Amino acid sequence: MKRARIGPWIALTLGTLYFIVPLIATFEFSLRMRRGEYSFDAYRVVFADARFQATFGYSSLLALATIIVGVLLVVPTAYWVNLRLPKLRPVIEFITLLPLVIPAIVLVFGYLRLYNSESWLPMTGHEQATDLLLTFGYVTLALPYMYRAVDNGLRAIDVRTLTEAAQSLGAGWPTILFRVILPNVRVAVLSGAFLTFAIVIGEFTMAALLNRPAFGPYLQLIGANRAYEPSALAIIAFAVTWACMGLINLVGRGARTAAPAP
Amino acid sequence: MAFLEIDHLRKAFGQITVVEDFNLAIERGEFVSFLGPSGCGKTTTLRMVAGFESPTSGIIRIDGKDVTEAKPNQRNVGMVFQSYALFPNMTIAENVGFGLKVAGRPAGEIKTRVEEMLALIKLPQVGGRYPYQLSGGQQQRVALARALAIKPKVLLLDEPLSALDAKIRVSLRQEIRQIQRELGITAIYVTHDQEEALSISDRIVVMSQGRMEQVGTPFEIYNYPRTRFVASFVGTLNVLKGQVVDAAAGKVTIDGQPIASASHLNGAKPGEACSIALRPEAVSLTDPTSGANSLQGMVEEVSFLGSVVRIRVRFGENAISLDTFNKPSVAPPAWGTKVTVSFARDALLVLDGAEAA
Numbered sequence A: 001m002k003r004a005r006i007g008p009w010i011a012l013t014l015g016t017l018y019f020i021v022p023l024i025a026t027f028e029f030s031l032r033m034r035r036g037e038y039s040f041d042a043y044r045v046v047f048a049d050a051r052f053q054a055t056f057g058y059s060s061l062l063a064l065a066t067i068i069v070g071v072l073l074v075v076p077t078a079y080w081v082n083l084r085l086p087k088l089r090p091v092i093e094f095i096t097l098l099p100l101v102i103p104a105i106v107l108v109f110g111y112l113r114l115y116n117s118e119s120w121l122p123m124t125g126h127e128q129a130t131d132l133l134l135t136f137g138y139v140t141l142a143l144p145y146m147y148r149a150v151d152n153g154l155r156a157i158d159v160r161t162l163t164e165a166a167q168s169l170g171a172g173w174p175t176i177l178f179r180v181i182l183p184n185v186r187v188a189v190l191s192g193a194f195l196t197f198a199i200v201i202g203e204f205t206m207a208a209l210l211n212r213p214a215f216g217p218y219l220q221l222i223g224a225n226r227a228y229e230p231s232a233l234a235i236i237a238f239a240v241t242w243a244c245m246g247l248i249n250l251v252g253r254g255a256r257t258a259a260p261a262p
Numbered sequence B: 001m002a003f004l005e006i007d008h009l010r011k012a013f014g015q016i017t018v019v020e021d022f023n024l025a026i027e028r029g030e031f032v033s034f035l036g037p038s039g040c041g042k043t044t045t046l047r048m049v050a051g052f053e054s055p056t057s058g059i060i061r062i063d064g065k066d067v068t069e070a071k072p073n074q075r076n077v078g079m080v081f082q083s084y085a086l087f088p089n090m091t092i093a094e095n096v097g098f099g100l101k102v103a104g105r106p107a108g109e110i111k112t113r114v115e116e117m118l119a120l121i122k123l124p125q126v127g128g129r130y131p132y133q134l135s136g137g138q139q140q141r142v143a144l145a146r147a148l149a150i151k152p153k154v155l156l157l158d159e160p161l162s163a164l165d166a167k168i169r170v171s172l173r174q175e176i177r178q179i180q181r182e183l184g185i186t187a188i189y190v191t192h193d194q195e196e197a198l199s200i201s202d203r204i205v206v207m208s209q210g211r212m213e214q215v216g217t218p219f220e221i222y223n224y225p226r227t228r229f230v231a232s233f234v235g236t237l238n239v240l241k242g243q244v245v246d247a248a249a250g251k252v253t254i255d256g257q258p259i260a261s262a263s264h265l266n267g268a269k270p271g272e273a274c275s276i277a278l279r280p281e282a283v284s285l286t287d288p289t290s291g292a293n294s295l296q297g298m299v300e301e302v303s304f305l306g307s308v309v310r311i312r313v314r315f316g317e318n319a320i321s322l323d324t325f326n327k328p329s330v331a332p333p334a335w336g337t338k339v340t341v342s343f344a345r346d347a348l349l350v351l352d353g354a355e356a357a
């Protein structure tokens, strides 16, 4: 009995140590800016840095735009595939998985070739146009997560019958989509949204190569030039990601207690 | 002109025809059931009326208007689904009021109508609840209220009770029928349960393999089935194999014993095999009155069903099940007893010659 239980505990302990020790070490190091005592000076410096505020704000804004574009793209597509084109599901799933296989660097070089200032559509020539390009890039990166989340949500409800019920009551497509389908996959959409947010906040390659002032490149810049601040930033980035995960759980649980599936 | 007309309706999925030459005229306020085994095309026909499937050919008219090509949300047809299909994110009141809200009715009117509908289904208190907080039977009543709230021209119900247990099925079907009568709404009810169809319909359409087998009142369908399929699908039926003696006089022998039918056997030759059917309740264990048929046999099985006792009597190759009412004063016959069964001449149903095998 005793021995059978020890094995899993050892595995769990080793796993936990593997993840926790570097995190604790980083945190500990980030507190050592002031000589001889622990302090949050590194954090104070980071938060006071105008570039931190600017890049974090910029990335948050882009994350928001990415989420909106992503939801508007993915929800109707996944809905239509579920409703009318179930045979196409494997194809669509394959397409949504492609961003995991194709590195972001390939994608962004493709962008630069297609949309550079000498091309027929010189999007990289203007800041706003580049932002748009970056948003679309982010939508692509987040696609596997967003699509899977929404598709799972749609499979949990009887899309076809709900659609037909709404139709027979006189509803048109916009009403069905926004008043019947979307509210019933709200939790799925939100978890897709938080994942998207976490991805966009930490993304480096695209923003750097498109030369936009995003949070990812800022992290890299600080990391290359400072001692304590990068550790503080790493902890902050962790906190943001975990906050997103926590929100996914919270929203999921909240929705379940408020209106559990029948 | 009838209120709902279905004219030469046909539906094929690819190469496979699932509904063929469907013709039906339904009067205003009529309650019609589509009855048939699984896969016979009942749902497909109903969905064409609702607009969820478009017919391969044929015409559907509602209240004189051709709606064959109209979209489902422009037909003003109410639909009740087997799986209830209430919107999980909305309260009961919001569900019932959905159609009116979509139509842009003022909030006050919606509120009044919702209350009226909830009173109609005898669930006036549940407006603030969510669908998952109701039982299956209650959810289906709400679905009915939701479909009726928009005052549809036609109410369509696709096996609305098959997800519920037996007791609720019986009470709810009566409630549906009563509400339908009260509102005078035209209704089509799809079911594969013959008892359900017989008990609540004005008329029944019996379907098999995409074809209409027979259309008639429950009385007609049960007592005068026109095809062998209808006879065997609706109710219990004894099918006897006999030999023709005199086709014109309707004379036949069953395992060597002569009987006569009131109807003649169209064009059969003496000595040929024929099929004859009898309802269990048309047969009695008493001695024949004058002119009635009788057969001698042996009691093979006795099943006590409560108010009715079902007895099977064997004659040779053939056997008959018959129903007698339970009388506490008279014990049913013992197994192996020799008995005489009798039945009227006009109780015999001569089944389609072509299908008699």
Ligand SMILES: Nc1ncnc2c1ncn2[C@@H]1O[C@H](COP(=O)(O)OP(=O)(O)OP(=O)(O)O)[C@@H](O)[C@H]1O
Residues within 6 Å of the ligand: B013, B018, B036, B037, B038, B039, B040, B041, B042, B043, B044, B045, B192
């Ligand atoms: N979308 C479709 N594509 C291909 N075949 C279909 C489709 N819908 C129905 N069918 C076929 O049409 C036939 C009739 O189906 P339908 O659903 O109308 O039967 P039903 O009488 O309602 O049966 P049940 O009592 O099982 O509900 C079936 O053989 C079915 O396989």
Ligand SMILES: [Mg+2]
Residues within 6 Å of the ligand: B042, B043, B044
């Ligand atoms: Mg069906």
